Amino acid sequence: MLTYDLDLSIRDATVATPIEQIFLLTDENASLHCLPLVLKTINIPREHILTIPAGDSNKTLAFTEQIWNFLFSHGATRSSLLLNLGGGMICDMGGFAAATYMRGISYVNIPTTLLADVDAASGGKVGINYNGIKNAIGTFARPKAVIISADFLATLPTKEFLSGFAEMLKHSLISSPLELNRILSYDIDSAPHDELCTLIERSLIIKNYIVEQDPEEHGLRKSLNFGHTIGHAIEQYQLRAGNPIPHGYAVFYGLLAELYLSVKLLGLNDSVIRQCLPLLYNYYGKPQCSCRDQDELIELMRHDKKNIAAGHINFTLLKAVGNARINQECTNADIREALDWLFAL
Numbered sequence: 001m002l003t004y005d006l007d008l009s010i011r012d013a014t015v016a017t018p019i020e021q022i023f024l025l026t027d028e029n030a031s032l033h034c035l036p037l038v039l040k041t042i043n044i045p046r047e048h049i050l051t052i053p054a055g056d057s058n059k060t061l062a063f064t065e066q067i068w069n070f071l072f073s074h075g076a077t078r079s080s081l082l083l084n085l086g087g088g089m090i091c092d093m094g095g096f097a098a099a100t101y102m103r104g105i106s107y108v109n110i111p112t113t114l115l116a117d118v119d120a121a122s123g124g125k126v127g128i129n130y131n132g133i134k135n136a137i138g139t140f141a142r143p144k145a146v147i148i149s150a151d152f153l154a155t156l157p158t159k160e161f162l163s164g165f166a167e168m169l170k171h172s173l174i175s176s177p178l179e180l181n182r183i184l185s186y187d188i189d190s191a192p193h194d195e196l197c198t199l200i201e202r203s204l205i206i207k208n209y210i211v212e213q214d215p216e217e218h219g220l221r222k223s224l225n226f227g228h229t230i231g232h233a234i235e236q237y238q239l240r241a242g243n244p245i246p247h248g249y250a251v252f253y254g255l256l257a258e259l260y261l262s263v264k265l266l267g268l269n270d271s272v273i274r275q276c277l278p279l280l281y282n283y284y285g286k287p288q289c290s291c292r293d294q295d296e297l298i299e300l301m302r303h304d305k306k307n308i309a310a311g312h313i314n315f316t317l318l319k320a321v322g323n324a325r326i327n328q329e330c331t332n333a334d335i336r337e338a339l340d341w342l343f344a345l
């Protein structure tokens with residue numbers, strides 16, 4: 001399923017039906033920096049390439065329609081393949097367009113950011129934003145293959161790198177102390193390439209192991225939501241405030257706050273927090289929210305689509321590193337305490 005670098009032809013991917021035509025969806029950034037490398041390996045006619053503007057705000061129904069229209073106008077059939085070259089926005093929306101075009105055509109993701117490498121590109125959660133809610137419309141449809149090229153990461157801005165690194169940290173926290181030590185020992189400043197490739201691979205093994213067992217998130221897959229209840233609220237709050245932060249930064253803050261809740265409510269050893277805090281001081285910086293924002297943050301958590309019952313806020317917490325507990329409800333007082341702690345760091 002997982003293949004590395006681009007010296008691989010699409011024929012090698014596990015596509016069940018023979019592919020008649022290949023189409024490629026990308027955004028303006030990936031088109032500039034990554035498409036030339038892809039076209040060295042895969043022959044795709046120019047008219048089969050659709051480039052859309054970059055940015056999560058374009059993950060919309062309007063752009064999905066544009067992708068469907070593009071596929072229809074070029075005679076794409078159920079034997080066509082869509083390649084999604086880009087970050088999370090392209091993987092999510094391209095996967096959704098492919099999953100719904102003529103009841104579903106095959107698609108392959110070629111992620112171009114670390115965040116998409118370790119999160120959006122695999123696992124088959126596809127969708128678009130709707131009515132101001134992130135990923136409100138979507139489905140589960142796994143890609144036929146994910147092609148990861150670490151070459152794309154060489155030009156990645158530090159913020160983009162750290163955004164993906166937070167998801168890798170999450171995977172290690174829900175996996176084992178050994179994986180956590182691996183991640184925390186990585187020297188972000190010198191960023192050794194081979195070691196990063198190994199970490200990406202480890203991260204995907206963890207994610208795919210979970211997804212294989214619970215592809216549609218009825219239970220175990222919820223462990224991948226660790227850090228995301230508070231993280232999503234911070235991300236949405238910052239977006240509304242006109243001061244957006246990268247997804248992985250919000251996840252990192254969410255991880256810290258949910259580690260705090262894990263210590264308080266499940267007896268997680270607080271040394272885990274001490275191990276992770278240098279990342280805050282050295283790289284991510286302090287969150288820009290403050291205690292004044294707590295009511296709005298809790299309101300955002302209350303409307304999180306991960307909640308099982310309306311009005312009840314649902315968390316994944318850790319009893320120990322590698323021992324995640326899903327469907328944990330916390331009181332408002334607990335959440336406020338965790339936010340107070342986070343904002344005072």
Ligand code: GLY
Pocket residue numbers: 119122123125221224225
């Ligand atoms: N991003 C979490 C998941 O794929 O389930």
